[in-house]
Amino acid sequence: MTLDASDLEAEQPQLWLSQVLRGEQVGLSCLFDHFSSRVYAIALRILRNEQDAEEAVADVFAQVWRRAADFDRARGSVAAWVLRLAHSRAIDRLRRRRARPDLDTTLHPDDPDAPYEVARDPAQELLTGLETQSLVRHAFAILKPEQQRCVALAFLEGLSHQEVAERTGMPLGTVKSHVRRGLMAMRSFLQERGHDRADE
Template sequence: MRQSVFIGGNPADRPDLVALMEQVTKGDEQAFGQLYESVAGPAFGVVRAVVRDVAQSEEVTQEVLVEMWRRAADYRSERGSVMNWVLTLAHRRAVDRVRSVAAATEREERVALRDRLPEFDVTEAEVEARQEREDVLRCLEALTVLQRESITLAYYQGLTYREVAERLSTSLGTVKTRMRDGLIRLRDCLGVAA
């Protein structure tokens, strides 16, 4: 059963797209020209609705029509009309273009962001961290034993003031005072502004 597509006007004036497709399959360029004239407008409409940009829509439509020429043998009339086949090709190609443009834009934004971010020097960061640790250890050694033990238990082992007092068998008030005095001495030793 042959299918014909009629787009306005007298149906007798419209070409039989299935017959044209059969001729295109055999390499008939004249049949392709007629088929092209029949489907180019609707294909462009579908592409334009998805892509939006006129220039890109024209480019995608050309790609679709070239694909129609190359894949004419893939068309199966039992699956639907020639027009539906071409419009499906057009829609798929248009969606691919939109995704491709979106991915390219995202890549460009990542590159631009990366170019704006300062370079991170891992070696320099490691050297700075090691120097800071050495400075803290040196300054901890300058504290009294009770200050050093209180601060170590609280900041390195995560104990509360009460737990530090229990661990050191000292009153809570004494631990708080020693830690405050010790932290002030650490700050001064490390040269940190108050």
């Protein structure tokens, strides 16, 4: 029995999710390659704000990394699960924004010179864990060190922005800026190489 294109489209993400369940970051990188543009498109439609949409993308893939065991194949495909997460995280973020209309005005200004902890480097740990040929690995490698550190802490350890700020000693606004700009740079890198799937 041979698989048609739709079967392959469903099976490959399942294999990547299995890798995530085994703690293999390459699986997460492949899922990010495959779904990040669609996740971003959903979040942007709901939130109508690029910054919030980028942060929702981070929320989704951090949850995929931490909660892969929650996936239930009986309820649908990996694609459907990831896109449901995108919708749910975007709605959560929208509700928080409406509950805290003054939130953006309380953020610290971006400070690229803010001190941060260097004793342990989760950015390098994440980079090493991604396969050499992975586009996400190359996209991650182009980021500035402080962006790598913030993105890695959010994805590798599943920390919230506040927790990343506490871990690194950076202001909260700086952390959010580094994560947002890092994800935007990675997304642009992937789009330039034909991995923009937002319209699929």
